Amino acid sequence: MNDLVPATMHSLVNTQKTTQKDNVVFGDQAAHDVIKNTTYNIQGASVSTELGRLIEKYKKEFENNIQFYEQIDKLQHYSTPLSEEKIVGLEAKLNAGQRPQYLPFAIQTKEIFVKKLAKYQFYEAAQEIHAYLLAEIYTRYNLHVYPQIHCGTQESEINSLIQLKIIDPILALFNENILHIYADDINGMLYFLTGNCHIKWI
Numbered sequence: 001m002n003d004l005v006p007a008t009m010h011s012l013v014n015t016q017k018t019t020q021k022d023n024v025v026f027g028d029q030a031a032h033d034v035i036k037n038t039t040y041n042i043q044g045a046s047v048s049t050e051l052g053r054l055i056e057k058y059k060k061e062f063e064n065n066i067q068f069y070e071q072i073d074k075l076q077h078y079s080t081p082l083s084e085e086k087i088v089g090l091e092a093k094l095n096a097g098q099r100p101q102y103l104p105f106a107i108q109t110k111e112i113f114v115k116k117l118a119k120y121q122f123y124e125a126a127q128e129i130h131a132y133l134l135a136e137i138y139t140r141y142n143l144h145v146y147p148q149i150h151c152g153t154q155e156s157e158i159n160s161l162i163q164l165k166i167i168d169p170i171l172a173l174f175n176e177n178i179l180h181i182y183a184d185d186i187n188g189m190l191y192f193l194t195g196n197c198h199i200k201w202i
Contacts, residue, residue, distance in 0.1 A: 051132060055178050058125035068124035074131035078138070082197040090195035097149070097201025106191040113188025120179060129179060130189075133170060137189050140166045141199055149201060166190065 060066070071079070081088065087096050090110065094103050120126035144165040149158060167186050174181065193199040 049173070051129065051173050052175060054125050054129045054132065055176055058123055058129065058178060061123050061125050066124075067122045068127070069122065071121075072124065072127045072131060074135065075127050078131065078134045078193060078196065078198060080196065085197035087202075088197065090191055093194050093197075093199075093201055099155070099201060105187070106194070109184050109188035110191040110195060111188070113185050113192050116179070116181075116185060116188075126179060133181065133186070134189055134193060136170055136173075137166055137186065138193055138198055140169070141190065141193075146200065162190070 061068075087093050090106055091100075091103055094100055094106060117130055120130070141162075145158060145161050148161060153161075167183050170186055171181075171183065190199065194201070
């Protein structure tokens with residue numbers, strides 16, 4: 001993975017006290033410091049994260065039509081329901097968590113994500129991207145949202161936390177959104193994990 005390359009470098013030119021009368025200048029002229037911002041567009045500089053690496057990998061697989069006919073372990077893990085859970089299924093979990101009003105939205109967004117998962121299933125990097133995002137959602141939910149549910153925080157605040165701690169920061173991860181992951185897809189992933197018992201609402 002490439003090192004992060006700064007897009008902007010600052011050069012500071014210090015000058016002594018001068019008289020500028022009758023000067024002929026073909027560059028910068030100032031009585032004090034001149035701060036110059038130079039922008040460098042370096043190809044591949046944005047590919048500095050794991051997600052960036054996976055996006056580049058997907059582009060190569062797509063361009064070269066490299067097919068993959070298995071399911072990676074991490075994606076299989078999140079796609080497999082946990083058998084030890086007592087409350088099974090998306091509807092039952094939302095009902096138990098006193099969120100039945102979100103069931104139509106949950107079903108619809110989950111279906112959107114499942115279709116996208118199927119669309120890109122034959123690209124290993126696309127599977128890895130989806131697994132990466134599912135892991136992010138799982139972790140962020142359990143660190144920031146579930147503790148507030150457990151202590152009885154109001155529904156509106158929980159929804160705001162989901163937006164603030166899950167949806168917004170995950171969308172911000174993309175320098176290049178090559179799989180067209182949007183907010184409804186992220187909600188779909190959240191309810192996909194709920195249906196498979198990886199996320200609790202009580």
